[in-house]
Amino acid sequence: MTLSDDFLAHQGDELTALKERLTEELAYFREAAAPVTLDQAQVGRLSRIDAIGQQEMHKAAAVQTEQRLRRVLVAMRKLESGDYGDCDQCDEAIEPRRLEAQPEVSLCLRCQGASEGH
Template sequence: MNTSEKQRFSKLIHDMLARLDEEKARGQEGQSVVTLDQQSVGRLSRQDALLSQSMAKATQARRDVQAMRLTQALARLETDEYGYCEDCGEEIALKRLEFDPAVTRCISCANG
């Protein structure tokens, strides 16, 4: 992978991390504690609120995993390990990396 490609993937990864941070900020409200006041919120409304809270937390957990994978990809970029399959050592196709810059296996190894 040449310097230009490394810079392009570094920018792509940083942009994706920034987007995840923005989504995290927007999703904070959905993860807040649901109040127990039965006077202001009916039982079904409370169940809906709990379900929404649960979904918001699950979404944030997926964002956290993606952010971790992207951070690890940045570390591989720094050590010149980025773009190579962790199983066979062959180069990962650029189109595959463009689709998911955090990918660590070539298509052959990923398929088993």
């Protein structure tokens, strides 16, 4: 299955927008995951345990966002090289609907299911 030039251009726009959004989110999560410092005025509203818990959640969100951003950058390179839309494992075409839903996806449904043990 060959993807149309219009589809590829649209996916390029989607990937660019996604890259920008994820870059902003990553900056936010990294800032929010900074070491916890509480002054005396904050202690009454937010306990240190709560602050540390929130810090850990932001760290985890930063890791997930960074991983997705890496997948987006790989997809953008594939788009430039002409390999976008091909499954990384079987080299078959990935369904366009799957690419529309998740433009950075690198596996077809069959290979994705196999990698997850389904």
